[in-house]
Amino acid sequence: MLSIRQNTGHSLPDWRNLGVLLRVLLGANLLALGAALIQAPRLSLWLEAFVENAAWLEPLLFLNLGILAASRDLLQRCAPRFAQTLAIALAGGTAALLWDALRFLGLDGGTSPHRAALLAAIGAGLLLLYFELRAQALAPRVEEARLQALNARIRPHFLFNALNTVTALIRHQPRQAETALEELAELFRALLQDPRELVPLSREIALGRQYLDLEKLRLGERLQVSWNVEQVPMDPLVPPLMLQPLLENAVHHGIEPCTGPGEIRIQVSMADGTLNLRISNPLPPTTSAREERGNHMALGNIRQRLALYYDMEARLEHGIRDGLYLVSIELPCRHPQPLKP
Amino acid sequence: MSTPATPEALSLLIVDDEPLARSRLRTLLEDIAPDCPTRVQGEADNGHKALAWLQTADEWPQVVLADIHMPGMDGLELAAHLGRCPCPPAVIFTTAYDNHAVQAFELNAVDYLLKPVRAQRLQAALEKTKLRLPAPDVEQLAQLGRQVRGNGRTHLPCHERGRLLLVPVEEVIYFKADLKYVTARTLAREYVLDETLTHLEEEYPEQFLRLHRSVLVTRSALAGFERAQDEEDAYGWALLKELPEKLPVSRRQWAIARELACG
Numbered sequence: 001m002l003s004i005r006q007n008t009g010h011s012l013p014d015w016r017n018l019g020v021l022l023r024v025l026l027g028a029n030l031l032a033l034g035a036a037l038i039q040a041p042r043l044s045l046w047l048e049a050f051v052e053n054a055a056w057l058e059p060l061l062f063l064n065l066g067i068l069a070a071s072r073d074l075l076q077r078c079a080p081r082f083a084q085t086l087a088i089a090l091a092g093g094t095a096a097l098l099w100d101a102l103r104f105l106g107l108d109g110g111t112s113p114h115r116a117a118l119l120a121a122i123g124a125g126l127l128l129l130y131f132e133l134r135a136q137a138l139a140p141r142v143e144e145a146r147l148q149a150l151n152a153r154i155r156p157h158f159l160f161n162a163l164n165t166v167t168a169l170i171r172h173q174p175r176q177a178e179t180a181l182e183e184l185a186e187l188f189r190a191l192l193q194d195p196r197e198l199v200p201l202s203r204e205i206a207l208g209r210q211y212l213d214l215e216k217l218r219l220g221e222r223l224q225v226s227w228n229v230e231q232v233p234m235d236p237l238v239p240p241l242m243l244q245p246l247l248e249n250a251v252h253h254g255i256e257p258c259t260g261p262g263e264i265r266i267q268v269s270m271a272d273g274t275l276n277l278r279i280s281n282p283l284p285p286t287t288s289a290r291e292e293r294g295n296h297m298a299l300g301n302i303r304q305r306l307a308l309y310y311d312m313e314a315r316l317e318h319g320i321r322d323g324l325y326l327v328s329i330e331l332p333c334r335h336p337q338p339l340k341p
Numbered sequence: 342m343s344t345p346a347t348p349e350a351l352s353l354l355i356v357d358d359e360p361l362a363r364s365r366l367r368t369l370l371e372d373i374a375p376d377c378p379t380r381v382q383g384e385a386d387n388g389h390k391a392l393a394w395l396q397t398a399d400e401w402p403q404v405v406l407a408d409i410h411m412p413g414m415d416g417l418e419l420a421a422h423l424g425r426c427p428c429p430p431a432v433i434f435t436t437a438y439d440n441h442a443v444q445a446f447e448l449n450a451v452d453y454l455l456k457p458v459r460a461q462r463l464q465a466a467l468e469k470t471k472l473r474l475p476a477p478d479v480e481q482l483a484q485l486g487r488q489v490r491g492n493g494r495t496h497l498p499c500h501e502r503g504r505l506l507l508v509p510v511e512e513v514i515y516f517k518a519d520l521k522y523v524t525a526r527t528l529a530r531e532y533v534l535d536e537t538l539t540h541l542e543e544e545y546p547e548q549f550l551r552l553h554r555s556v557l558v559t560r561s562a563l564a565g566f567e568r569a570q571d572e573e574d575a576y577g578w579a580l581l582k583e584l585p586e587k588l589p590v591s592r593r594q595w596a597i598a599r600e601l602a603c604g
Contacts, residue, residue: 160437161359164456168365218359259358259387259413285412286492286511 012075012083013131015068020131024065027127032057035119060098060120064091088124095120143308155248158215165218180217183210187244195240198309198334201268201275202234208243208266215251223255224263232268236275236333239309242302246279246327249298254281254325270333277329283320299327306331350380351467352400356391356419357384357408357435366406366435366458373464388414389496392422392507402430404470409436409453409489417442417486418494424479425498425535426505431470442489449485451477483544493544497525499532508532510548514562514581515588516541518555528583552579552598553591566590566599 013020036050067090068075075083096117162184169177190207209227216223243266250264262282269276299318306314306329315330353370357363363384370379382402385391388411395401405423407416420432434453436442446453452466477485487493496507512527518538525532538557542549549557553575564580567587575589579598590598 155438157438160456164365164437164458165359165361167457168361168368171368172364218361220360256410257412286495 012080012087012128013135015065015072015075021065021069023131024127025061027130028057028061028123029054031123031126056098056102056116060091060095063094063098064124067094084128087128088121091124092117092121155252158248161218162214165214169217176217180214183214186210187214190241190244193240197240198237199240200234201232201236201238204238204240204243205229205234205268207241208247211244211247212251212264215255219251219255222258222261223251224261226263226265228265228267232270232275236270238275238331238334239305242305242329243277243279245298245302246277246329249327250279250281250325253284257284257286258282273333275331275333277331278326279328280321280324280326283323283325302329350378351404351470352380352382352402354382354391354394354402354405354430355384356386356388356405356411356416358386358411359408360386362408362435362456366463369458369460369463372460373467377464377467379467387411388416388419388422389507391419392505395423396505401428404467405430405432406454407432407434409434409439409442414495415486415490417482417489418496421479421482421486421494422496422498422505422507424476424482425500429476431473431476433466433470439489442485445485445488449477449481451482451485487544493548497532497534497536499525499534501533506532508534510545514559514584516549516557517588526584550598550601552594553589556588556590558588560601566595 015021032053033050036053037046039053040046040049068087075086078086096113099113099116162180166177166180166184169180187207187210190203205227212223212225216225247264247266254264255262265278265280267276267278269278299316303316306316310332313332316327317329318325318327320326355363355366357366363386367381370381373379382400383394383398385394388407390413391405391407392414405419407419409416416432416434420434423429423432432452434442434446434451435456435458436453437456443453443455445451452469454462454466483494494510496509497513499506499508508525508527512529513525514528515526516534516536516538517524517526523534523536523538523541525534538551538555542551542557548559550560550563552558558579558581562581562583564582566577566579568577569575572592576592576595577590578587579590580587
């Protein structure tokens with residue numbers, strides 16, 4: 001069971017999450033069970049001791065969880081260590097108060113308020129430690145999930161248009177239909193592959209060509225493509241599916257909205273161990289607010305992925321230059337690692 | 342025209358920007374011809390060209406098959422313009438994938454076909470047009486278009502001596518409301534439109550700016566402002582870059598207009 005959503009990026013868990021609440025209840029009761037085992041003079045009295053503990057523990061737990069849930073947002077704003085200290089102090093403080101209240105009601109727990117406070121604080125500390133360790137264990141999975149999600153972003157519109165094109169070809173140009181289906185298969189194979197592994201640049205370029213071939217079938221003369229990739233070595237490793245979404249963007253925003261032909265230019269060059277990728281497309285006649293958002297979303301995705309792979313080392317820039325829309329990416333170049341002896 | 346008892350070929354116009362998508366529709370129409378005879382009268386690769394084709398056609402087709410996403414003028418705008426003509430053809434939309442459009446169509450009972458189009462679906466849609474159900478009204482189509490494409494129509498219709506003229510919105514410098522009409526001014530001439538300023542203002546909130554109860558101006562056409570000598574006709578005047586005329590600005594819009602235009 002993936003529980004990425006319980007992790008809020010803060011070392012304190014989300015106190016309004018059902019999973020977190022259940023874990024706290026279970027954890028605290030297990031601790032109480034353990035404590036009862038130590039307390040009970042004989043094994044047969046173990047459960048009795050636990051029930052006695054529980055009478056004191058359960059109201060305390062619910063009180064604490066209630067307060068924590070109510071003040072979740074406030075706690076999230078504090079520094080993590082400070083918030084943890086607050087939570088522990090809260091447990092201790094409420095335990096002492098509750099002990100007082102219970103004694104007032106004539107239910108003497110048989111322990112001192114200091115001991116109650118200390119026990120509660122230790123219990124809270126142990127639970128917080130558990131949550132922190134758990135968050136750390138989940139962190140790589142969170143990143144991975146994000147990568148996966150970001151990767152799977154080919155426009156469904158493209159898939160259905162491509163299928164429509166193929167159905168149109170099948171009867172009269174079966175050979176072309178075959179090629180188109182093969183290309184579509186390659187594209188989806190690339191989409192479904194493990195997104196964490198870097199791939200050789202040559203593969204990215206091949207994929208880009210296949211994608212544009214498919215679009216060319218559909219758009220005909222309207223889509224003109226010029227590649228300028230001869231000057232660059234083909235073996236450096238790059239993140240997968242970096243080029244294709246950019247080309248898709250270029251087609252969607254630069255070619256589809258225009259009635260006349262337009263050219264997409266792709267230029268890849270290398271200098272001083274930095275790989276530079278530039279893609280330009282004509283400007284659409286008018287851009288609606290929604291398209292603008294779509295475009296920014298796609299670019300935002302790629303930027304996030306670059307940050308995940310390269311942290312600060314990669315750069316993505318976009319803008320209008322000389323009447324063309326230009327996206328430029330700079331990556332530190334990674335050659336395939338030679339096998340270690 | 343009465344409904345014929347014997348099956349008579351439905352006349353069609355196919356509008357799609359992709360040649361292969363048009364050819365696919367033609368193939369399908371041939372396939373279903375034994376049950377549902379049709380005759381393709383013409384083809385066009387966007388809404389604008391479809392309207393131009395219709396203007397010169399001797400006889401209008403009974404059905405238009407129109408793609409939703411096309412450059413120049415999309416299918417929804419085409420349908421909205423057709424809706425204002427006398428005896429408009431039935432419109433069936435086609436689309437590959439579009440959540441916005443499909444949801445909107447379901448809500449508004451508009452006929453659409455998903456690509457890749459299937460023969461049975463096409464036939465069913467064509468049969469349905471023979472029932473002559475009321476078409477969705479023009480206002481509704483304009484609304485849908487705005488929802489789907491995220492901005493207003495690219496052209497405004499102007500009916501002049503029985504002909505439909507299309508005024509490209511990007512060429513309009515200002516709209517002015519007189520007692521009865523709204524006129525659109527381009528660099529070349531003036532057109533009388535069947536619109537209201539309020540609708541136009543809603544449709545193009547980013548492009549046009551309200552200067553006065555009776556004036557909307559293209560923001561980029563504004564050159565400057567000047568205060569009026571006497572405030573009888575207007576509080577001030579807006580100057581245009583490409584036309585010598587001045588447009589009245591009301592007291593209410595004065596500050597807003599100046600801020601938006603200069604800021």
